[in-house]
Amino acid sequence: MQNHLPVSTASARNIALSQSQSFALPLLFTVFGMIMGSWAGRIPAMAQRVHVSHSALSMILLCGGLGAVLSYPISSRMMGSLGARKTMLVSGMALLAVLIAIGAAPTVPLLMMAVLSLGITASTFDVAVNSAATRREKQTGKPELSKLHGLGCAGGLVGATLGSLMASLHIAPATHFVMLAGPLALALYFGYSLLDATDAGEAVEKKSLSLPRGPLLFLGAIGFLGAMAEGSIADWSGVFLKAHFGASDGLAPLALSAFSVMMLLARLVGDKLKARHGARPLVTSGSMLGAAGLFFAVLSPNAYFALFGFAVAGMGMALVFPFVFSAAGAQGPAALAGVASMAYSGSLMGPPVIGAIAQGLGMQVAIAYIGVLAALIAFVASRSRLLK
Template sequence: MRHRGIADKQQYSSMMHSSSLLSSFHSSSFKRLSLPAMFALFGMSMGSWAGRIPALREGLQISHSELSMVLVCGGLGALLSQPISSRLMSSLGARKTAYYACQALLGVLLCIGAAPSVSLLMVSVLMLGIVASCVNISLQSIATGFEKATGKSEMSKLHAWGCAGGLGGAALGSVMATLHIAPLMHYLLIAMPLSLILKLASESLQVKDEAVAIERKAFCLPRGPLAWLGALGFLGAMSEGSIADWGGVFLKDHFAVSDGFAPLALTMFSVMMLVARLMGDELKAKFSARALVGYGALLSAGGLFFAVLSPNALLALAGFAAAGIGLALLFPFVYSAAGKEGPMAFAAVATMSYSGSLMGPPVVGTLAEAFGMQAAIGFVGSLSLVMAVIASRASLLK
């Protein structure tokens, strides 16, 4: 009996030790995944917004010109957010700023879904631009801090997680539209689970809650070599935002596809962007970031021109997929390069990017109203050609 008791104690001790190791493994694994999870949650929130734009437009009977004004509110909000994000980062730190802004983003989505008029939709989208840019700058600050601390290039994979979230949001939007579920109900269904996951991820994030010093200026423009990064951010934001906001509208107007098919433009764009970003850090080790961004921009131009000239919607999706590959590595490498120059440098490049997101919607909307959606998407393709030239001169891309 005595030997049996000793054996039982040893077995119990072994089980407890194994359980402790397993718990420790899961805890450490979750901590490693906390930042990627926050990138994914941010991407899913924005993908859920972009994926339902065709449905929101149809529900309120919005014209091309009115939609362009709605979308420009998002860019304006992003541009105006810099003093807000700077104040939050300096008082709360990057982790808490990202957490509170992400929670606010979910609330703003509900306001967008419930907006009964174009004017209230514009106000809601303005708030979306403000809180989304606060999330963006805080997450990028955390990511560049990790890169500096570890000496490893991780930005591309983190942006891949954002793509995965955006893809999930857009795909879910397509399913919801096919099932004729209104945007408000869609956003209500995802708000609670995303909020809970966000809380867990934020609490597990291994970041000190210390102030991040960023000069509080309404506008902060890059100078010298940073100007090339700023220009890439400006044009890249115009291109990505235009594809996200207008890709589905292009398919619906030009090919008369259904509400369920229209979000597939963003879905294909996001899928291939995700694939490219998963390989981005390894490719950067073999080739220069400058070459990857430059040749990627040429591929993006070719893909968008192919989409414009395609005889049917399925072939047009292949063009959007090529554009996703081509533009995939621009922001990970541009933001990484700017972050290495310090917080002010990153803020300057971010300001230029926000300006691009501000300019894109009205320009594309005006072109669509005057010349049609083919001309509007073709214009976005021409921006990629300009990016290829600029990338060849961006010395900070290494």
């Protein structure tokens, strides 16, 4: 004789499970954003500690891009043996350890090794958390990636703001990261424990290195270009305001704030827009809007008009990442790993490329180049069959 739960009890448990699921992924995306925002916010302090020039800093950042490219065999093997849920936990804890190592690295070679590890662990975590999110999208039939990436953006803003506060208090990056690692590790484990994702391995190709092919190559190219543009704006928009308009130290960082806040707001409504209009027209038109905003910033008569241009760019480019990752995840974890590797390499390779252009041709040309990247995203997106 089998015992069955009363209908009311089973229903209550289902509701509780659904509520925990609706909380787990947002928490994990927010934690990831805080980690990456904290790293980005302390780059100047870490560069100053090891006494590197701008060109040497570019080489350090390139190590992160190389790590992202090399992460594919690691992420695919971990997904194949552990599944998305355990991969998130292992790579997330490793990412926190790497963050502390970056803060404590006393020499340039050790900092380069730590940043290389950052690229590997961050890309692996990103593949796992987006895989779990796209699986949930399939189960529920509702788009969620835009909102989740919006929460990641919010976490990045919190991390960068906290980094600015720590810098103003003259707290060393290593101390800052140690203080941050404990609470974020607890939050990561809490999100992991709530997540209802199978621990069974995902079927993936076992290749040492793989780039997306066929229709997936379009998604990888969009992710790469989008990440180049977004990462470059994060690192160079404030420098542009200061160098070109003579903006104050208080005004210059508002370029990134304007870009990020509008990106966050757009991502919070992106899922509803996708359900109504589809991903391809939104990515295409949004990227064109982003390009227009960046060109407006370049041609602006003063810093305040340029702030408006960066805000428009943030609104226009907000939906590139969520919809590309959603489309790639729908093709399976191997596809997502390949596209994510390209995207992460773009995010970490973009800033040093823009720095080289700025050094040779000036900041106006460098920001205009980011506008060209945005226009190129629109062109590639308009021809992508997998963006639906």
